[in-house]
Amino acid sequence: MRDYAVVGRQLFLQRIIIYSAAILLAGYYYDTSTALFFYAMVWLGEAFDGYVFNQILRWRDRDWAKARHFVLMIYIGTLFSATVIASFSISLAAQQGHTMHFWALFMLFSAAIFAAINNHQILSVLVLRLSIYIAALLFIPIRDLVATNPPLSSPLWLQFFTVLFVLSFILECSRSFLVGYVKNLRYINALVAEHEKTKAAYNAKQEFLATVSHELRTPLTAIKGALQLIGSGALGTVPPKMQHLFNMASSNSESLANLVNDLLDLQRAETGKLELHIEPIELGAVAAATVDRTRPYAARFDVTLHMEQPKREYWVNADRHRIEQVLVNMLSNAAKFSETGGRVEISLGAHDDQISLAVKDYGIGIPKDASEKVFEQFSQVNSSDIRRHGGTGLGMNISRHIMQAHGGEIDFESVEGVGSTFYVTLAEDKTIRPQPIPDMRKSA
Structure with a gap:
């Protein structure tokens, strides 16, 4: 109707x-x-x-x-x-x-x-x-x-027979369109039913992720706290025979904590509940601090981080914590997928009222046929990468959600065997006049 x-x-x-x-x-x-x-x-x-x-x-x-x-x-x-x-x-x-x-x-x-x-x-x-x-x-x-x-030879009889022929055509047209409409209606109803099933499964998945993540966080926090207390020496020195097991427990608890946090972030992002505390931030300073904090992680792969000294300030309106989270994901991926002894370069630039921050590595690169996997959930370019390099496979997907929530974007350019450049773009805050940065400022 x-x-x-x-x-x-x-x-x-x-x-x-x-x-x-x-x-x-x-x-x-x-x-x-x-x-x-x-x-x-x-x-x-x-x-x-x-x-x-x-x-x-x-x-x-x-x-x-x-x-x-x-x-x-x-x-x-x-x-x-x-x-x-x-x-x-x-x-x-x-x-x-x-x-x-x-x-x-x-x-x-x-x-x-x-x-x-x-x-x-x-x-x-x-x-x-x-x-x-x-x-x-x-x-x-x-x-x-x-x-x-009139006699049968009269045109009036021809008119009558023509009407009969036309009536058969009308009835056939009606039947044809009616059958087509019924088929389409059944197909649409089947799609609607399937959509409802998919939506119910999606909601169940979201509730499961939220519940499990929250339930895991409480005991995990206690485990991490206990391990940190042991590691601090407050309860005495860890016996040499236990040191390896202690280090393994600490590392795995940290990985599990990262997975729980990523799952919670993913759940918030997909349900539109990703909270942002927007404020003016100077992107160069945020990037420099994040690079310094990530250096020890890059050193584990014998990779050095080099940030080009910006010529001026780059102000954007963003959530400092979330932008740092995106940069850490970009930097850690660049370090993980660089060759031993490699170098990762970080640079800032502006174009058409847009601020761009790029992270360039000279690592293995990304094959063209695998480029769509970069921002997928629980996915890395090669499934063996997760086992070899670690990670949840959620970092770049969450980063994309964060950048979209900021009205910005994250993307990349890559050549297999040569390296990759990941970059984020944000609108420049025009209410703040950027100041030049003196040359005496040392490169981070």
């Missing part, structure tokens, strides 16, 4: 143009007063249908009494409008006398085809409308045959 109303409202202008042209032409060549009367009836029917369509499209509840009322209103509108068109065509044929009625029959044929194409949403309504048009199509030539009783 809603589909019927949508299509009916969309085709209002098209119907009016067709009816206006047909009736006004008939008025010019035949009786003007009759044409104007039926033209007014057409507008009355359209006004009634328009009111019913609007009421249906505003209907939101599942009140079946209203549904039955709307169906009845559709029947009334259909009966009225179809009767007007049929009566007008019969009137036009009567004015022409007992002769060939091309214009009158063409009007009915066009109206029937229009109904077959556009009124198949409700079968009973289509049957009602076509019944009226078909009755008029048969009445016009049969009336001439009864009144004149």
